[in-house]
Amino acid sequence: MADQIVSYSLGQNLYLNITNRCTNNCLFCIRHTPRGIGYNLWLKYEPSPEEILAAIKEPASYQEIVFCGYGEPLLRLDTVKKIASHLKKKDAKIRINTNGQAGLIYQKNIVSDLKDLVDIICISLNAHSASSYLKICRPVYGEKAYQAVLDFARSCVGQIPRVILSVVDWPGVDVEKCREIARKLGAEFRLRKFSEN
Ligand code: SF4
Incomplete structure (x- = not known):
């Protein structure tokens, strides 16, 4: 196997590092x-589904197996589906951490592809408005990105058992407005502390 970290454990979870690409900055x-995060998660190349599966020893022994990485996992939708499908058969609980821009990436709604494969989806909201999102997340898609994230979250509610909107506590972000957005969408809300370490 190549000298790179494809999976790592933190607490009771196993995290999968499948891409360093992202449509945000x-x-x-x-x-x-x-x-x-304390590990070197820079990939020399994106691991194949076989390499990712080989990096997961006992799927059911973790509280959650989380697709995250130093990047946006849904840029590799087919790989996520393949791995999640395999892991679900082994009783694993699956979470995806995403920037919520899959609708723009694929130019269609892909949430039904994730139904029955994913237990929890954690979507980074990170801003209370499109203009604030543009400044903080600097998406390649520009102004339309924020609405796409909201549309994605709305679509997940009811199709994926747990939908969480997360916000990093960052200067200028109206956390209460974000919390209200999550409430109106029917999603859970999570505030994350920023850490420079
Ligand atoms: S924090 Fe932002 S830029 Fe970094 S991986 Fe997540 S969505 Fe992409």
Whole structure:
């Protein structure tokens, strides 16, 4: 196997590092911090589904198996589906951490593809308005990105058992407005502390 970290455990979860690509360039992205997450998650190349599966020893032994990485996992939708489908058969609980822009990436609603494969989806909202999102997350899609994230979240509610909107506590972000957006969408809300370490 190549000398790169494809999976790593934190607490009771196993995290899968499947891509370093992302359609955002957030000001607070952990990729810009000196220590990152404590592991070197820069990939020399994107691991194949077989390599990812080989990096997961006992799927059912984790509380959750989380697609995250130093990037946007849904840029590799087919790989996510293949791995999740395999892991579900082994009683694993699956979470995806996403920037919520899959609708723009694929130019269609892909949420039904994730139904029955994913237990929890955690969508980074990170802003209370489109203009604030543009400044903080700097999406390649420009102004339309924020609405796409909201549309994606709305579509997930009712199709995926748990939908969480997350916000990083960042200057200028109206956390209460974000909490209200999540409530109106019928999603859970999670505030995350920014850490430079
Ligand atoms: S969406 Fe996540 S991976 Fe992408 S730039 Fe923002 S924080 Fe980094």
